[in-house]
Amino acid sequence: MSDSTFPVIKLYGVYGYPVGHSLSPLFQNEAFKIANLNAVYFPFSVEPERLREAVEAVRALQMGGINVTIPHKQAVIPYLDRIKGDALLTGSVNTIVNRNGALIGYSTDGDGFLLSLQKEAGFEPADKEVIILGAGGASRAISFALARSKVRSLYLVNRNPERAALLRRDLLERLGFEVKVYDYSDPELKRLAAAADLVINTTPVGIFPEVDAVPPFPLEYCAAGRLVCDIIYRPLETKWLKRASELGLRTLGGLGMLIYQGILSFSLWTGITPSEEPLRAVLNKALAVSTDQDSD
Numbered sequence: 264m265s266d267s268t269f270p271v272i273k274l275y276g277v278y279g280y281p282v283g284h285s286l287s288p289l290f291q292n293e294a295f296k297i298a299n300l301n302a303v304y305f306p307f308s309v310e311p312e313r314l315r316e317a318v319e320a321v322r323a324l325q326m327g328g329i330n331v332t333i334p335h336k337q338a339v340i341p342y343l344d345r346i347k348g349d350a351l352l353t354g355s356v357n358t359i360v361n362r363n364g365a366l367i368g369y370s371t372d373g374d375g376f377l378l379s380l381q382k383e384a385g386f387e388p389a390d391k392e393v394i395i396l397g398a399g400g401a402s403r404a405i406s407f408a409l410a411r412s413k414v415r416s417l418y419l420v421n422r423n424p425e426r427a428a429l430l431r432r433d434l435l436e437r438l439g440f441e442v443k444v445y446d447y448s449d450p451e452l453k454r455l456a457a458a459a460d461l462v463i464n465t466t467p468v469g470i471f472p473e474v475d476a477v478p479p480f481p482l483e484y485c486a487a488g489r490l491v492c493d494i495i496y497r498p499l500e501t502k503w504l505k506r507a508s509e510l511g512l513r514t515l516g517g518l519g520m521l522i523y524q525g526i527l528s529f530s531l532w533t534g535i536t537p538s539e540e541p542l543r544a545v546l547n548k549a550l551a552v553s554t555d556q557d558s559d
C-alpha cells in the first residue's frame with residue numbers, strides 16, 4: 264500500500280520532564296482542530312540524558328515542531344541547527360520549528376507576555392517604571408522583552424543576589440540595558456513601589472497548592488490604578504492579585520501569557536494565527552476542573 268493512501272498526519276509535541284501537567288497538548292490540539300489541520304500534538308516525557316535522541320527523533324519522524332519546557336529550555340540549544348530572535352538573546356528555547364529537516368529554535372515567552380500586557384491590560388511598556396520579582400527563566404524572558412520595549416527603568420528583586428546579578432550582566436552585555444538589583448528586605452522597595460507603573464511576580468510563590476503564599480513585596484505603597492501582574496495561572500487569580508485588587512490596583516493574571524506564547528508557537532509552525540477565544544475557553548475550563556480535583 265503506498266504512503267499516499269492515507270492522509271499525512273503531522274506530529275507535534277512538548278518535551279518536558281515532568282510534562283504531565285502541561286496544558287499545551289489541550290491548547291495546541293484545539294488550535295489544530297479549529298484550523299482544520301491534520302495534525303496531532305502529544306506530551307513527551309523526555310529524561311534530560313535522552314534529550315539529544317529526542318531532538319533527533321524530530322528529524323527522523325519529520326515532526327512539524329516541538330515545544331520545549333522545564334528543564335530543557337537551555338539544554339536543547341546545542342542540538343539545534345539555528346536559534347533566532349529572543350532565543351538567541353535570552354539563551355532559552357520554548358519552540359522548535361522543523362523547516363525541511365533544519366531545526367530552528369525560538370522563544371515566544373517574552374512576546375507572549377508583551378501581548379498579554381498590551382491586549383489584556385492595555386499597557387504600553389515604553390517609558391514605564393517596572394519592578395520584577397524573581398530572576399529565573401521566566402523573569403529572564405520578561406525582562407529582555409521589557410528592555411527591548413524601552414521601559415524607562417527595570418528593577419529586579421530576588422532572594423539569590425548572584426542569580427539576579429547574572430541576569431543584570433546579560434541585559435547590559437546583550438542589550439546595553441542597565442537594571443538595578445534589590446533584596447526583598449531593602450527599605451528602598453517602598454519608594455520604588457510608590458513610583459512603579461507595573462509590578463510583576465515571576466516567582467512560584469502563591470502557585471497551587473500553596474495558594475495562601477504571597478511574595479513579600481510592599482504592594483500597599485503602590486499608587487492606585489497601577490498594574491500588578493502575576494504570571495501564575497493556577498489559580499487564575501492568586502492571593503497576591505486579590506490583595507492588589509483590594510488595594511485599588513489593576514491586576515493581570517498569567518493565563519494571557521500562556522495563551523499568547525502558545526498562539527505564537529502555533530503561528531511559527533503553521534503560518535496561521537488562531538483566534539484566541541475558543542482557546543481561552545478550553546484552558547479556563549481545564550484550569551477550573553484541575554484545581555477543583557487536585558484540592559479534593
Ligand code: ATR
Nearest residue numbers: 397398399400401402421422423426465466467468
Ligand atoms: P521559572 O523558569 O519559572 O522562572 P526558575 O528559573 O526556577 O523558574 O526561577 C524561579 C525564581 O523564583 C527564582 O528567581 C527564585 O529565586 P532565587 O533565584 O532566589 O532562587 C524565585 N523563587 C522561588 N521560590 C521563591 C520564594 N519562596 N521566595 C522568593 N523567590 C522565590
